[in-house]
Amino acid sequence: MEDEAIVTLYWQRSEEAIARTDQKYGRYCHAIAYNILQDHLDSDECVNDTYLSLWQIIPPRRPSLLSALLAKITRNHALDRYKYNRAEKRGSGQVALALDELSECIGKSEEEYLEDRALTELLNGFLTSLPQKEKEVFLLRYWYLCSVRQVGQKLGLSESNVKMTLLRSRRQLRALLEKEGVRL
Amino acid sequence: MKQEERILRALGNVKDSFLLEVSGYMGDPRKEVLIQPRKKKWPGFAGLAAAAALMVTGALSLYAATGGERLDTPLPPILQAVAPEEVEQKAWPAFHLEYDAGELAMTESEEGVFLTPIDYADYLPPSDIQIEFLPGLLPYAAMEKTRAEMTDGLLNAQLNPQTGVYTLHISPEEVVWDAEVKDVWIVGAGSCGSFRLTARYFIEAVEGWGMTFSQICSSFTCPLSDSPSPEAEKAIMEFAEGYFSGNQLLMLSNYYGDSGNLKDMYTQDASRVRITDLRGLEGLEEQIKKNGSGTVSLVFLETEQSDSYTYLTMEVTKTQAGYRVSAYGLEK
Numbered sequence: 001m002e003d004e005a006i007v008t009l010y011w012q013r014s015e016e017a018i019a020r021t022d023q024k025y026g027r028y029c030h031a032i033a034y035n036i037l038q039d040h041l042d043s044d045e046c047v048n049d050t051y052l053s054l055w056q057i058i059p060p061r062r063p064s065l066l067s068a069l070l071a072k073i074t075r076n077h078a079l080d081r082y083k084y085n086r087a088e089k090r091g092s093g094q095v096a097l098a099l100d101e102l103s104e105c106i107g108k109s110e111e112e113y114l115e116d117r118a119l120t121e122l123l124n125g126f127l128t129s130l131p132q133k134e135k136e137v138f139l140l141r142y143w144y145l146c147s148v149r150q151v152g153q154k155l156g157l158s159e160s161n162v163k164m165t166l167l168r169s170r171r172q173l174r175a176l177l178e179k180e181g182v183r184l
Numbered sequence: 185m186k187q188e189e190r191i192l193r194a195l196g197n198v199k200d201s202f203l204l205e206v207s208g209y210m211g212d213p214r215k216e217v218l219i220q221p222r223k224k225k226w227p228g229f230a231g232l233a234a235a236a237a238l239m240v241t242g243a244l245s246l247y248a249a250t251g252g253e254r255l256d257t258p259l260p261p262i263l264q265a266v267a268p269e270e271v272e273q274k275a276w277p278a279f280h281l282e283y284d285a286g287e288l289a290m291t292e293s294e295e296g297v298f299l300t301p302i303d304y305a306d307y308l309p310p311s312d313i314q315i316e317f318l319p320g321l322l323p324y325a326a327m328e329k330t331r332a333e334m335t336d337g338l339l340n341a342q343l344n345p346q347t348g349v350y351t352l353h354i355s356p357e358e359v360v361w362d363a364e365v366k367d368v369w370i371v372g373a374g375s376c377g378s379f380r381l382t383a384r385y386f387i388e389a390v391e392g393w394g395m396t397f398s399q400i401c402s403s404f405t406c407p408l409s410d411s412p413s414p415e416a417e418k419a420i421m422e423f424a425e426g427y428f429s430g431n432q433l434l435m436l437s438n439y440y441g442d443s444g445n446l447k448d449m450y451t452q453d454a455s456r457v458r459i460t461d462l463r464g465l466e467g468l469e470e471q472i473k474k475n476g477s478g479t480v481s482l483v484f485l486e487t488e489q490s491d492s493y494t495y496l497t498m499e500v501t502k503t504q505a506g507y508r509v510s511a512y513g514l515e516k
Binding site: 020023024028031032064065067068069071072075076079083116119120123124127132135136139140142143144154155 | 189190191192193194195196197198199200202203204205206207209210338340355437
């Protein structure tokens with residue numbers, strides 16, 4: 001089924017939308033979540049959270065690229081869960097967890113929002129400037145959070161080649177951020 | 185929020201187009217669970233056969249050049265250079281894939297070459313890989329043909345912009361254990377046409393034969409060994425594929441010049457295009473040495489019924505990154 005038809009199902013509030021999304025993108029979303037969480041059960045829950053989020057935001061949104069939207073939501077949920085899991089381990093429970101939960105209430109200041117947007121714009125420019133292969137290596141490692149070995153296997157490169165490419169890209173990014181005076 | 189987390193989150197919001205470029209590489213990481221019992225070890229005879237197969241492969245420098253990569257799976261495929269005599273008689277271009285000769289048998293019939301499991305329970309729905317050659321079809325046209333033929337089930341098609349390989353996944357409407365699943369790979373064979381690999385299995389075998397077939401089909405390459413200049417032909421045909429299918433990214437990765445000049449695309453129905461010849465490839469290297477660039481023409485019929493040829497003429501140059509098209513135009 002085409003993405004447009006799936007989005008239309010969401011607009012019609014048909015529960016079939018979720019089944020169709022899962023059939024078409026379930027494996028893709030699971031792969032994204034699994035790279036971050038390394039746990040199939042957690043990843044499945046994360047993918048379910050993604051479908052719920054999608055259900056809540058369509059309508060009013062009508063995404064032009066459903067796969068990209070799904071990928072972004074899954075990644076954010078997986079990072080949240082990763083953070084939560086880590087906090088749980090760190091404090092054998094409650095202090096770190098409580099702090100994490102409370103941090104949600106504080107939210108971001110307007111200045112932080114603007115800084116984050118500027119940072120994303122810089123990253124867009126940075127990725128545009130990278131040669132195709134280096135861009136793919138960078139995105140697979142830092143967007144999809146694949147291991148160096150996986151990146152090598154997917155792109156047909158040796159691990160040392162991947163590591164060198166990443167090192168070069170990180171140096172370039174660092175120079176760019178310093179030049180633009182981005183405060184991190 | 186920690187600094188490293190901020191940058192990780194900010195990266196999560198980059199343009200969608202970047203994600204599209206690499207999304208084709210992402211698969212399902214679930215571990216392979218075989219439905220059939222696995223052999224614990226290779227018996228001696230099979231071990232010898234495997235060694236012989238590897239030696240044969242080593243001797244065939246033609247295929248060794250393609251450099252197949254060993255995959256780390258519970259069913260490690262044996263490197264096999266494949267060009268059965270029967271296939272050569274059909275004038276198929278040579279191809280290369282990796283499979284475990286102890287687990288799968290290669291046979292040939294009117295419908296193509298088949299890889300079928302050797303020890304396979306009769307009560308299970310069929311699982312196999314069918315390899316077909318579609319002469320004169322660009323990968324895009326082969327993909328559209330496949331899409332038109334697959335009328336049952338839910339179809340999802342994707343293009344890997346790095347390799348130019350299309351993958352189609354056809355899942356059943358109804359999810360029951362024995363419902364048929366098909367994964368199709370479409371791999372360009374230069375100006376000759378395209379190969380189509382259809383992996384057929386059933387829902388309960390998704391993580392068994394499904395994964396194994398996926399690894400085998402992913403290892404499939406067409407080295408264009410009959411071409412006078414395989415590298416140039418590969419770049420030219422990828423550029424042409426981008427031109428016909430409207431994929432600027434594919435054009436851009438095989439183009440040398442101002443990307444703003446890549447606006448001209450094929451405006452007719454590319455799924456009906458039939459390639460008949462690629463002219464000028466033989467003297468290309470010499471032309472490039474002499475003039476810095478050379479001209480090739482892709483000859484095609486706009487539809488099977490067309491009574492005149494159309495030419496996509498391309499100026500080709502050689503850069504440090506390889507052969508690149510520097511100018512192009514359509515001529516009738």
